[in-house]
Amino acid sequence: MSTEPKLNAIPRDALKNIKPYEPGKPQEELKRELGIGKSIKLASNENPLGPSRKAASAIRKAIKRLNRYPDPNCFKLKKALSNRLKVREDSILISNGSDEIIVLMLRAFVNEGDEVIVGFPTFLIFEIQSIAQGARVIKVPLRDFRYDVCGMLSSITPKTRVIFLANPDNPTGTYVNKYELDNFIKSVPENIIVYLDEAYFEFAQAEDFPDSLGYLKERSNIIITRTFSKIYGLAGLRVGYGISSPEVIDCLNKVREPFNVNSLAQAGAFAALKDKRYVERTRQLIREEKQFLYEEFNSLALKYIPSATNFILVDTGFDGVLIFKELLKQGVIIRDMKPYKLDTFIRVTVGTKQENKKFIRVFKEVLNKLRSS
């Protein structure tokens, strides 16, 4: 009889403090667990239009060569991005989702015991991966749901190596404007990495939204990350990119796995980049439907945070986990905000017209029941 083996290998101390990230519930899981086959998912800020046809067609063509390793340098995609963004090719790194760049950056620049500064609440992976790297995470609370850039600046110590900013932010949907960011960038010592996660920047239409690429001309310490998961509708493919000085990109490449981006992702993203109509259709849908949701929230007398993105943070006035569970029973998947310590809030992704209507109908029922009990 074999005895159950115990773990004798000792994990790094840092692992003790990691609470795993909870992603939005996949629809297949809902089917398996609750038997609900027909559901809508407004939980992960995905593009509701399905992938662009041009991307789909490019992917189909690339299948026949899947026995070959991907291009380790993402030559074509990098060149296309370089032309589009007017930045040097060696200023770009393509990644397995833009979140891979968080890890590459930490592995390249952060030592055990170094400090990193994050907002709170914000995208949780900043914190989780920083802890995994052995960093001390300094959390600067948001003020009125916006980054407190002054508070972040005054949290800098000689041990600070990185400041993370999601712009626009997730889960609030707010943004740091041009004037705030200009000042911020100027005030951060150049030995500190400013990590600007711009996963949602294509949705941000305000005139005072900053043009972050401009900072790269004068600073080597800025990393900007973007993704094909949101406006380009390719979350399933895992492809994002980072833009920085060639010196920083070189450091990230040193710790990168040679084949981090799969070939279908490279082909799909390349085609999606050229599908300007798809991007425009998405922008228009989100603009119109966000308005619809705002109006519905107003009519329900609910507080929400005006959003520069494709999702909205709403205060339901009740326990968010309860709302999440009640909506789930009706086949509507959204996110409760408990991991972000916003206990009465939910975050809802802007879906198609039909999806948003269904969400509002079910949400109203749930709210009415709770309000009358």
Place this chain on the structure above:
Amino acid sequence: MSTEPKLNAIPRDALKNIKPYEPGKPQEELKRELGIGKSIKLASNENPLGPSRKAASAIRKAIKRLNRYPDPNCFKLKKALSNRLKVREDSILISNGSDEIIVLMLRAFVNEGDEVIVGFPTFLIFEIQSIAQGARVIKVPLRDFRYDVCGMLSSITPKTRVIFLANPDNPTGTYVNKYELDNFIKSVPENIIVYLDEAYFEFAQAEDFPDSLGYLKERSNIIITRTFSKIYGLAGLRVGYGISSPEVIDCLNKVREPFNVNSLAQAGAFAALKDKRYVERTRQLIREEKQFLYEEFNSLALKYIPSATNFILVDTGFDGVLIFKELLKQGVIIRDMKPYKLDTFIRVTVGTKQENKKFIRVFKEVLNKLRSS
């Protein structure tokens, strides 16, 4: 006028010692650089049959949902592997190529200054990523092109955290047999991770090739990794997996990115796993064609290392880089072994009958020219 920004952010010390990995030359690169459009690639130990039709068809079906994030837990694929391998689902982790598990393991278990033991020459990513993690890498030279497991055991110190073994090995194609590995596993203290990279194990047909899964029943410190890149012909998709104790897998999951495996990879691998005919056809092709290549090398009076894999290490007697370049001009891509300090060797992947014939024809021409000059 803007001055060129300098890098003020300080990379981790470890980065200074990293020499980047040089992957096999992609055929598209050859076309761009030398204008050679018609080439054969025998450089990356890929499956020459193209992807399995069943996998291709499953991938095509999954495209329409690419706007959704992948299943973060790879539920279906993990379940299928669990059934196939008769191991618990929580003993499996699916990854973005099996090499991702090297990084996850290092991040979970290895601190700055810890020691890891590798063979030399072997798969270079073990060393590169260990250096990136800040580990001290102890290299134990192979003996007669085989792992010196006794030498590895006697290199263990109180600081040793990991021992890497590729079995079968790359680039030699040799393997550690059942008796050697049984003894080795028993002799390694259980607080040290034994990392068994079995990327090529499906090609290893010898009776004394070890059944490594058996070790998991008694030891918690073994990590076995396998891949869909080789015998399953899906290198472009990036999907591999690790098998270990649930305790170790739990640690790896803590540092893993939630969406590390893209959805087409999950769908393709799931289908490929069931395509037993494809795997059998591959095995047969490699067996027959390896024999063909052995005979040709014999007739050329060249020393080669009998291989348990789908590639062969050959001593050309001349500078391997020169041979590589000469073959490249004729549209044949192989690998020189300079990064492995085997200066007169090349490594050639077993291709289709036609590819192998072309390689031999061109190789003979190059050799004859060199031998007669």
